[in-house]
Amino acid sequence: MATEAQLRADIVEVGRRMYARGYTASNDGNISVRLDATRLLMTPKSVCKGFMDPSMMCITDLDGKKLAGDRDPSSEMQMHLEVYRQRTDAQAVVHAHPPIATAFAVAGIPLDRAVLAEVVTTLGSVPIADYATPSTKELPQAVSKYIKAHDGMLLANHGALTVGSDLYSAYFKMETIEHFAHISFIARMLGGERLLSKEEVLRLQGLRGMYGISSPAPICADPDSTPSDQADCQVVFAPPSRTRLVPSTSLGTGPAGATSPDAEIRLTYSELTALIEDAVKALKN
Ligand SMILES: [Zn+2]
Numbered sequence: 001m002a003t004e005a006q007l008r009a010d011i012v013e014v015g016r017r018m019y020a021r022g023y024t025a026s027n028d029g030n031i032s033v034r035l036d037a038t039r040l041l042m043t044p045k046s047v048c049k050g051f052m053d054p055s056m057m058c059i060t061d062l063d064g065k066k067l068a069g070d071r072d073p074s075s076e077m078q079m080h081l082e083v084y085r086q087r088t089d090a091q092a093v094v095h096a097h098p099p100i101a102t103a104f105a106v107a108g109i110p111l112d113r114a115v116l117a118e119v120v121t122t123l124g125s126v127p128i129a130d131y132a133t134p135s136t137k138e139l140p141q142a143v144s145k146y147i148k149a150h151d152g153m154l155l156a157n158h159g160a161l162t163v164g165s166d167l168y169s170a171y172f173k174m175e176t177i178e179h180f181a182h183i184s185f186i187a188r189m190l191g192g193e194r195l196l197s198k199e200e201v202l203r204l205q206g207l208r209g210m211y212g213i214s215s216p217a218p219i220c221a222d223p224d225s226t227p228s229d230q231a232d233c234q235v236v237f238a239p240p241s242r243t244r245l246v247p248s249t250s251l252g253t254g255p256a257g258a259t260s261p262d263a264e265i266r267l268t269y270s271e272l273t274a275l276i277e278d279a280v281k282a283l284k285n
Contacts (some may be wrong), residue, residue, distance in 0.1 A: 007033050007041050007167065008054035011215035014094065014171045015043065017065040019050025023096040023174060028159075030074035033167045034084070034091040038062060042080065044071035075135040078093040082140035083163055086147050087216065092170040097159035099179035100185055101126075111180055113237035113248070115187070119180050120204045123152050124219055124234030126177055131156035147232040149217035152177050165214065192248040194238070197241040 002010070005133050011031050018024050018031075029049050032042040043049065058069035059062070062076050062084060074080070079095045104111060108188050111119075111126035132138035132155070143161060146153045152173045153164040160177050164170030187193045196204070205219050220233035239246045 002166075004035060004041065005054070007035065008057050008212070010059060010167045011041065011043060011082045012052045012054055014167055015049030015052045017171065017175070018094075018096050019048065020253050021032060021175075021178075023098040023178065024049050025097070026129070029094075029096040030080070031092070031094050031155065031167070031171075032074070032077075032080045033075075038079070040084065042073045043078065044069065044073060045075050049070070052091075054078055076139065078135075078137060078140045079143055079161070082143055083147055086144065087163055089165065089214070090170075092164050092167040094164075094170040094174050095155075095159060096179075098174065098181070101154060101160045101178045101181035101183070103269060104128075104181050105159065106157050110154065110235075111177065111184060112235050112237055113184070113193060114198075114236050115184060115193045116180060117196065117204055119176060119266075120196065120201055120219075120236060121207050122213055122215075123173065123180075124150065124215060124217070125236045126150070126152050126154060126160075126180070128156050129161075129229065129234065131158070134158060145229070146231050149234055151216060165278040194245045195248050196238055197244050197246050198238040200244045200269045201236055201238040204228065220232075276277070 011033065014031055018029055027046050027048055030043045031049070032040050035041045038061055040060050040062065042060060043052065044056050044058050047056060056071060058073040059067045059069060060077065061067060061072050064073070064081050066073060076095055081097065083090055083093045088210065101111070105128055108128065110128045114120055127147055127150060129142040132142040139155070142155070143153070146279065151164065152160065154160050160174060162170045162173035162177065164173055184193065203220060208215055218234050219236045223235040223237060
């Protein structure tokens, strides 16, 4: 078990890295870690995470009562408390606004496609918690739906949240989410991801035990049957196939050419205008 002095220094270091990588701007973001069974060490309100000092941190109990520290605890303390209440295995919580992952959260696009083997094996998927006003009780309620089954999630129109078995593990999951979002974004610009097949995803899940990767929940056997009140498995979209890599169009959400009646199609503005003009002409005739 790390000493309090070490944990204070670790929070400073993680804050410095988050700020240096652009995961937070100004005073954004917050970090907490369990000191022992009843106390948390947490970043204070209204400080830039890139310029913290070990003496700045607050100590609170698990109900959020301040026990020590000159400053008040993070304005998102309630969100951290909710995580610790629901996840007795979580030793640390990190919240930031990494720009590409946050752009997915703003666009309402979860990072739940089977794209990268390492991400499937470690995080499973990264869902989006519903929009909630920051610093209110809405935010812990929104996080509550996914936190039992996920170590990382996006927060709609806000940012991202990760938990870990120690502070660096929580921080590295934040790095993984931003890296995954970056790769997903570029792959979509290049025409779309090729997805890992369902069979490959199950094989990767099997590696979790082999490599000692702890996961709070399994990958959902049937993503469509996930209950809406609280997720108890990780939704990973992977098409069934005998081959290991499958074009994303088989999800029915890819570019024109997909055959599902619910599939999305994309038209340029001039193509759409031409279609409407044709329809108007047909009506007139
Ligand atoms: Zn925030």
